Amino acid sequence: MKYQLFLGCTIPARQSNYEQSARRVSESLGIELSDPEFGCCGFPVEPVDEVKALAMAAMNLKKASENDVPVVTLCSACGEMLLKAEKLLGDEEMAKKVNAVLSKTLETTYNREKPEVLHFARMLHQVYGLDKIREKVKRPLSLKVATHPGCHYVRPKDLFAGFDDPEYPRSLDELVEATGAESVDYVGKTDCCGGSLLAVDEKVSKAMTRKKLDRLKGKVDALVLICPFCGIMYDKYQRLLEEETQTKYGIPVLYYPQLLGLALGLDPDELGFDVNSVPVKELLEKVIK
């Protein structure tokens, strides 16, 4: 199995634990990842200039289709942006506007290149398969875990060809259960982390993050997620919220590949746990007895 890895901006610079664990897990599962020279997916530019954002996405799609290998993204927003671009650039007017930018800046045009784009978790669930993951588990986890599927992983649903449910997504829970861990149900599972508002209104953004943490406090061993911005909010901002509100949450936040890596028997040192903000010592002691 071969995939082109689309990292985006946030992960390589700020959430290397996600990248490191995804790469080690891929090696362990026999999934080969290549690294073409992709750039920003365009998502951060969309609120200010959608045409520029789509031009960025279109260039990435063009680069991706130079190889006959599908793309996996670790960031849910990157994945959604690339798929959205494939759809919106099917509109003639929009394609014209985007191509005007591309021909002016890079002397090229987008010609409906449509590589397959999957989120890493979707690839594991839909292509690699839960059965194969179960077979590879060497260290079944007896943990109680809450999942945070995030928004752009399954919404808007018309971009994801029937994969999972936009209101009651289950794929991440099933991936968690494949490691032996229990995925608990809770109110507000599909709520937004608030990360996209950080640059606009930090107060609102943090209040959204806090809501989920308040609900999960003392109830789970970890919160498992699959998007770097959700990670920054629930992990890094959990520490800030603890200081600000004098509340001890102490909910370790793991990227799914970190959890899977533990189950596959990988050394925690290879899974980037030193980057995690909320202490994971107790959790790791529980896993590796």
Added chain:
Amino acid sequence: MTVTLRIHAIKYVSRVLWVSSLYSNLLINEIRVIGINMAEGTMVDLSGSDTRFLRSLSKELGAADLSKCFQCGVCTASCPVREIEERFNPRRIMKLAKLGLKDEVFKSDFIWLCSMCFMCHERCPQDVKPPDVMTVLRNMAAKEGMAPPNLVKLVNVLAKNGRVYPLDDFTAEEREDRDLPELEQEPGFIKKIAEA
């Protein structure tokens, strides 16, 4: 007898006409709707309706289904931002935009408060796609220099570095320690598009 009436909502026009039909000597000279009631009970002045704004809105792909909005409020009821911040009300924004009340839409920061979670998009019975409308409105506001400085800064950062978070030497070293591959430090094509 001739009268001129000023009323507060379009919905009263038919009532006025019905009443007038009962009195043969009452000739309604002119009916002017000066304001409109919003679903949450406030009233908005209609005199600011901007036809040029409406025309440019109608040309945008993202606002193609805005006219279908019948103000059911599912968007606001589904909104995780609304739960936290009363100021944010997607139903109100849809109505203001539909009425062409550009200044009303742009004057406060509320179009920037959508977190793009797409929950309203999934639930809208009219397939209005409120997040897409929000992007159209934001882009229009940005063109008039009304985007939050932090969002404008992001585009400038991309023009300068090709990445939202630069891959400096320190990060590059850290990546090497983690056995992560070397990456293009400043993707040139992103810089060029961002600069344009």
